[in-house]
Amino acid sequence: MENLQLVLPEIFLSLSIMFLLIFGVFKKNSSRLVQSLSLAVLIVTAVITFNETIGINETKLFNNSIIIDYLSSLMKIITLLAAFLVLIISSNYLKTFQIFKIEYPILILSSVLGMMVMINSNDLIVFYMGLELQSLALYVLATFNRDQIKSSEAGLKYFVLSALSSGLLLYGCSLIYGFTGSTNFDVIATQLNSDVYAMTFGIVFVLVGLAFKISAVPFHMWAPDVYEGSPTSVTLFFTMVPKIAALTVFIRFLYVPFLNLIDQWQTILIFLSIASMLFGAIAAIGQTNLKRLVAYSSIGHVGYALAGVTVGTNDGIQSSIIYITIYVFMNLGLFSCLLMLKRDNQYYEKIDDLSGLSKNHPMLALSLLIILFSLAGIPPLAGFFAKFYVFKAVIEQSMYFLAIVGLLSTVVAAFYYLRLIKIMYFDKEKEKYDTDHGFWLKFSLTASTLLILIYFIFPSQLIEVVSRINII
């Protein structure tokens, strides 16, 4: 009998989703209640994950197709936390557009379930299953504001391109299966024969699929359109949560079965990383829409997170997990600011709408200033440390080219972050925005800003949390 206790978080989450769905359908006007219950479900799932799995040794279940170890537990908790934060700050936005419906929290929960399965997977089939579950929920979420043509367009675009990439990914899986006779990561690792070039093709196809999900250049084309078209709260979800899961799969897929083929995939990953960093930095300069700008900036940040994965050491993996964690908080703060740019039931998302923000809303502007400098990676803010750990891991493996290109692209990226600051602080003010934002939005902005600001006082804590990740 398998030890079902270890998959209790997933079991609990799926039962809750079913319950909430039925509950929401039968009880009229229950969207508020469902929203609160979903938040509770996320918290309880995180607590169960923490209690049941965080301390245990590596365990594999269901014919070794699921792996529970420190990495998966930690990433699940980060995912749940990020989803929780997205959910608490999105209600005002949804209410404005009158799309505050029961489906929203339930879809978020289902995609989180998919991500948890992805994070747990030790098998190509399980991994694909999780991936599709999360993607399906995300397609619907992208079109959630269905009365707006842009939102529908975003969903459709995302669906078509995502289906294509899933196809590539499946083809890669089948090649790997064909040459090793198994879909299980452990078995693949023992059956590796580096002389078989088709194997490399398999890896490349899977990497393409994953790079698409994480929106790394050159598989990023969908991101700006989808991010712009989707409801802002969904964009926030897109920019952080699926990336956490995809990054974990990146790590697991490359390091468990294919660590010995590092020579073959390292170059590909370096290319993805450099291309994302540079392209994200350069393409963002010309943007006039804040959400598109955030899309390019997130492409750039994915590049840095991937730089940690390319290294091939535990240090590198840890640094890229630190990166994505700090990135989650910076992004949360950034979107909290975006969600505050509201006047007369309309949200403003042009860059010029920030103009003179520092005169009308000094605290909001100051928070955004701190977040933007942090995103640009200026010390002593948290974003600097994120980059610092990544480049430390990179340089320790003597990959100077990657480090120097990465750091130079931070200078390019600094330009567009500075431009936002310039518009906020140096330009003339416009009309004031509403100030009745609700407690949670203010809370998340304040909390994330403070965390970014005082991270330098306690930098060891986060390192200690991730330093137990040890998969090589």
Place this chain on the structure above:
Amino acid sequence: MNFPILSSLILLPSIGALFLFFTRGNKKNNFTIKYVALFTSAVNFFLSIYLWILFDPSTSNFQFVEERIWIKDFINYKVGVDGISILFILLTTFITPLCIISVNNSINERLSEFLIAVLIMESFMIGVFCSLDLVIFYLFFEAGLIPMFLIIGIWGGARRVYSAFKFFLYTLLGSVLMLVAIITIYWLNGTTDVVELYNSGIDIKYQNLLWLAFFSSFAVKTPMWPVHTWLPDAHVEAPTAGSVLLAAILLKMAGYGFIRFSLGLFPAASEIFTPLIYTLSVIAIIFTSLIALMQEDMKKLIAYSSVAHMGYVTLGIFTIQQQGIEGSIIQMISHGLVSAALFLCVGVVYDRMHSRLINTYGGIVSIIPKYSILFMLFTLAALGLPGTSGFVGEFLILMGAFKDNFLVAVIASIGVIIGAAYMLWLYKRVVFGKLINADLKQMFDLNRSELFILSCLAVPTLFFGFYPDPLINTIEVSISDLINQYNFKLASQI
């Protein structure tokens, strides 16, 4: 020594800034705001004087060292001072209160934010001068960009956006390579602790590249020719207090960095690249002095003269002679006082006439005599007249240079003449001559606070000109030890 005096110096201005942050600013309590800021920085100044009194100049070891675990098994927060760094800390704490007094006339909007930026800046700069860990140094070094960017951008002149961006991106571009170098040093030696690195030395194979990476950062910050172009822009557009901070303290971070890190950590590479530094310094001295001659804008002229003066500094540092390095440090301190004073002098007339162009003025000597006297004093100090601190620095640097390289010294000496030319010509055009512009008659002489600030700067300029002993005593042992270490490492090929 239990009282963490250096950490207090670093933290105190930030705490003052935090106070200001929670004080709601309006027209009425601008007064309060200013006095809170002034009080904080004054306390900091007296604390640093106390530090100087306690400081023991007879040893080259680091004193007042504090060490705490910061990132476990990786970086320790470590601060301490020796003869080289203590004077820069004093300069910082001395200039900042004067800056705060000087905002009276020039900053009308968002005063409280401005003072917060200035105080935070002070924290970071003191941090730069006393950190004994490369990562901590980098942290403070870079963090200073944020307040300075805002000072130029928010309170600056017409082309402030362009200047602020140029300043930020230039310096950031220079510094990222230094970050790569710092991580590489960690990878090579397993530590970023400066004291340990002094003792263990750095593998000679890597020194050249590491030196260049540090150089790219310091050269931009110094600024050396040909990457000096951000400085005139930044100076011209920054508000007076911002220019003062920039000229008096920010530029000194790089000179300090050259002495502390380039000479201290990479002796072999420094030896190889000395000709490069000489060439760039000499070009800076001659070329930017000639440019300064042609300027129409007073602030720009002084900015270019700063580049020339920093050329002497880098020249002096890389002579690796006792006199040369001592001269460089004294030149930096003196330039800190004198350029601050000159920018304030420009600020004084700018506040009255709202013009920085030289041809607006002329013949103001009879209208504002007190101003003219003090301006004269600082002009003479800038060109290095004996009896002012400027002379001591330049003289020692040239002496060191003559010992090391005759040709370079001769060319640099020619620079002194051009320097005298542009400064005196500036003074002549502004102060003497016929009073053509009738508006100038409306000008009133220095008010009390302006007089106070300029006198505060005049006293040490003259005092150290006649009696530089206190400065030389403080730095002498540290420098001779640095040179011995340098020669020892060079001889034993570490």
